[in-house]
Amino acid sequence: MKACVVLFPGSNRDRDMIAALTSVAGEPPHLAWHKDTALPDCDLIVLPGGFSHGDYLRSGAIAARAPVMNAVAEAAQRGVRVLGVCNGFQILTEAGLLPGALMRNAGLKFVCCEVLLSVANADNPFTAKYAQDEIIHCPVAHHDGNYFADTKTLKRLEDNGLVAFRYAQDTNPNGSVNDIAGIFNDEGNVLGMMPHPENLIEPAHDGTDGRRLFEAALNVVEMAA
């Protein structure tokens, strides 16, 4: 399966994402620019982290209105998998492809640390290679990661298994409601998450917990050793 990374002015985790996808898929992903009106044929679209448009107005707000986002929305509707990490998650909520919003961290500080995540729903194409409720390591680095949704939306997320990852064992770094670190859309083909799985891919990263997310998303079958 082929991936495509979408670049915005101010994306800065795109290289890490490209390296992760290349390592897992064995070939580099396509690249798309925010002004593109069409995307290359692909099975996974990735919006990487960063500070698109300097986080002006609201994090992800300007990028969410970029021409390429119409193509992303259209692909998502066709069932193409879409992953937004960090700023990519903010862009997906601002674009209305995922519910809720990411607000300033409750502690007001930029947080850059490792957290523990529990896999809240392993019955999904993105999380299928994890065990249900498995605890994994993942780094975070953000200022606006405080997930908020109204009570009705939260109930819908919880009742329908749309919470993908939760901060576990008191590592919630930003005040997110219900310790939510990542969510799926109703159809399950769009995932947004604040932590950075692309930074735990190789043993040299001091852990490979992120790798299985990309293997699952790209339907990569690991060869038996």
Added chain:
Amino acid sequence: MAAKSFSARVTVTLKRGVLDPQGKATQSALGSLGFEGVGSVRQGKIFDVELTASSKKGAKEALESMCEKLLANTVIEDYDVVVE
């Protein structure tokens, strides 16, 4: 009808019930400075917009549409439009 120029002020604030950590920190700092009796501080944004429209009503409608589509995130924010 000829287009006329309007000046407008759009105020965007967090909805009631949405926690505002920045407002809370500011409130606490006001307390540290000795200002007493500050019960609540909520932080928001102001946009001063110059625009042309056929009428004041048309200008207000255009600005409301701008708020819905970009200036406010209606998941967490309310907006108010005043056209001069």
